[in-house]
Amino acid sequence: MAGVTVSEVSRRFGAHKALDNVSIDFADGGFYALLGPSGSGKTTLLRQIAGFDFPDSGRISIGGESVERVPVEKRRIGMVFQNYALFPNMSVADNVAFGLSVRGEAKAVIATEVQRALDLVQLGKLGGRRPHQLSGGQRQRVALARAIVTKPRVLLLDEPLGALDKALRVDMQIELKRIQREIGITTIFVTHDQEEALTMSDRIGILRDGRLVQEGPPEEIYDRPKSEFAATFLGDANIFRGDATANGIRLPDGTAIAAGVGDRLAAGAKASCAVRPERIQIATDAGATDGDANVLRGQVSKRIFAGNNSTYFVDRAGQTLKVIVQNTGLDRLAEGQDVVLRWSPESTVLIAAAG
Amino acid sequence: MAAHGAVAARGGLRKALPLLAPAYLWLTVAIFLPLSAMVFFSFMTDLPLTGKPWAFTLGNYAAFFSQSLYLTLLLASLRLGLEVTLWCIVIGYPAAYVLAKVLKGRSREAIFLLVILPFWSNGLVRIFSWAMVLREGGILDTALNAVLPFKINIDLMYSYPAVIIGLVHSYVPYMVLTCYLTLQAIDDSLIEAGRSLGASRLQVLKRVIIPLSMPGLVAGAALIFVPVVGSFMEPRILGGRTGTFYGTVIEDQFVAVFNWPLGAALSFILLAVVLVILAVASPVLRRAT
Numbered sequence: 001m002a003g004v005t006v007s008e009v010s011r012r013f014g015a016h017k018a019l020d021n022v023s024i025d026f027a028d029g030g031f032y033a034l035l036g037p038s039g040s041g042k043t044t045l046l047r048q049i050a051g052f053d054f055p056d057s058g059r060i061s062i063g064g065e066s067v068e069r070v071p072v073e074k075r076r077i078g079m080v081f082q083n084y085a086l087f088p089n090m091s092v093a094d095n096v097a098f099g100l101s102v103r104g105e106a107k108a109v110i111a112t113e114v115q116r117a118l119d120l121v122q123l124g125k126l127g128g129r130r131p132h133q134l135s136g137g138q139r140q141r142v143a144l145a146r147a148i149v150t151k152p153r154v155l156l157l158d159e160p161l162g163a164l165d166k167a168l169r170v171d172m173q174i175e176l177k178r179i180q181r182e183i184g185i186t187t188i189f190v191t192h193d194q195e196e197a198l199t200m201s202d203r204i205g206i207l208r209d210g211r212l213v214q215e216g217p218p219e220e221i222y223d224r225p226k227s228e229f230a231a232t233f234l235g236d237a238n239i240f241r242g243d244a245t246a247n248g249i250r251l252p253d254g255t256a257i258a259a260g261v262g263d264r265l266a267a268g269a270k271a272s273c274a275v276r277p278e279r280i281q282i283a284t285d286a287g288a289t290d291g292d293a294n295v296l297r298g299q300v301s302k303r304i305f306a307g308n309n310s311t312y313f314v315d316r317a318g319q320t321l322k323v324i325v326q327n328t329g330l331d332r333l334a335e336g337q338d339v340v341l342r343w344s345p346e347s348t349v350l351i352a353a354a355g
Numbered sequence: 356m357a358a359h360g361a362v363a364a365r366g367g368l369r370k371a372l373p374l375l376a377p378a379y380l381w382l383t384v385a386i387f388l389p390l391s392a393m394v395f396f397s398f399m400t401d402l403p404l405t406g407k408p409w410a411f412t413l414g415n416y417a418a419f420f421s422q423s424l425y426l427t428l429l430l431a432s433l434r435l436g437l438e439v440t441l442w443c444i445v446i447g448y449p450a451a452y453v454l455a456k457v458l459k460g461r462s463r464e465a466i467f468l469l470v471i472l473p474f475w476s477n478g479l480v481r482i483f484s485w486a487m488v489l490r491e492g493g494i495l496d497t498a499l500n501a502v503l504p505f506k507i508n509i510d511l512m513y514s515y516p517a518v519i520i521g522l523v524h525s526y527v528p529y530m531v532l533t534c535y536l537t538l539q540a541i542d543d544s545l546i547e548a549g550r551s552l553g554a555s556r557l558q559v560l561k562r563v564i565i566p567l568s569m570p571g572l573v574a575g576a577a578l579i580f581v582p583v584v585g586s587f588m589e590p591r592i593l594g595g596r597t598g599t600f601y602g603t604v605i606e607d608q609f610v611a612v613f614n615w616p617l618g619a620a621l622s623f624i625l626l627a628v629v630l631v632i633l634a635v636a637s638p639v640l641r642r643a644t
Binding site: 050052071072073074076077078079081082083085086087088089098099102103146147150156 | 542544545547548549550551552553554555558562563566567
């Protein structure tokens, strides 16, 4: 087991900067998600750590050992591929045994280790099957068993759950997390699915256009996004744009919005505020106003009923705001109704412009 | 499940019949009938076409067993087939690998064209151009002597190596094409998975790539081995007096000696031997794939 350090790594493919001066620390035993849209460089970064590709500049170390010029087969990593990449010409047991067998381990050792790994992923009885006889979820488990049986220093997962249907994906998320805890291996996990990143990882790194936008625990990124991109990519957010004031921003129409979270900015600077849809309360009247809450009036333009919650789209001064309300009762707002939106400054994140 | 599949297949066959019929009709007329006539001839003492009296006989087949020459030549031809097939693997497989896994885009197309080119040239032209290259004072001899400081004599013409060279040149595209198809179907992530598990490139080649490309190797080998064993053009032109093989003897019966019955009988013995070899080899190969 070992931590991974990536410092100032850049990689170009022709004119395209796939990775632009990325630095990130993956502590020993942690579960990290690299999150970003396609083309953000997350897979390129994972491949640099794996050793399939070498950086143009910068350093990568695994367990303190510099590896940026070490080929993949010498890095002692485990990798799970998006399409599982099981060897179709081998049985499940032989797939899992592959890493030990190329290393020249004794047959008896291999048999024990393979069985232990298959038991860990709850496929103890399927060693004799061929990959094509397995379901997607089972193949995923075999790929995982094959990756960890060699006791790698770090486990790399490239969108491992992308090919599974939703119910199975949730099962596998829990399973993957359990196995990771059980063996305590440093795990780096590439995904474009924000929910997956939020529920599984200890820390998330958000990438965009080859740059690391923000890195930290899921709660921190969700509650204190440092850019509009981070705010809207991880979760949903309403963005207000205006000029910074002493305690928030002033919108072009003069409305003041108080922000309790985020960096202090010089008054007058271009700035935005981000508010999560579920943090906004929606009502037909202003009700009791506690002094510093943000209050806006608008009109419901659309309602989407999703069973346990409803999403309201509220038009206000040319902007459509999104509000998510838990359906705790039967009272629902109709489209076209005038409403009052209210949320606290603590739920409002101030973000410097051009983020 | 199986029963259901069979019903579906039967329904499918009825619908597919109009599509299959032309091919099978053509095969019947163009191959089965002449071949049947040849089987018939092979049991005759003489051709009925010449007007001479003829009778049924097993003598043509007996000739093969009574004269050790035929067996010797058959073994030589089988050895030739084996050697040419092996050379085609040695030369064709790496080329197919590079085409399928290393080259991309236009350069792949260009190299592919070069591989296919022998297919598009006339077989005789191909062989005679080799003759020009290989003979004493030919292109190879002249070129080497122009470069090397000492005098050497290169005269490969009318030799066993010349036959091998000519045959390998004619048949290597088959190996490249069949291997290319299976190699291309191998997902690159399988190679990466192997390496991520600590296997060197060579280990990945031995344990993953070659086993997965076995069907292509087998198909290529069968496509090459069978015609090479019966080949006569390359042995005759490039081999000269050393180029007497089973195929050239059969050819002689048809074009020189006009002993069609013996030629036909020798052909069918070859066909039987080849079929036996393929039948024996196929379970072994199937296990390997």
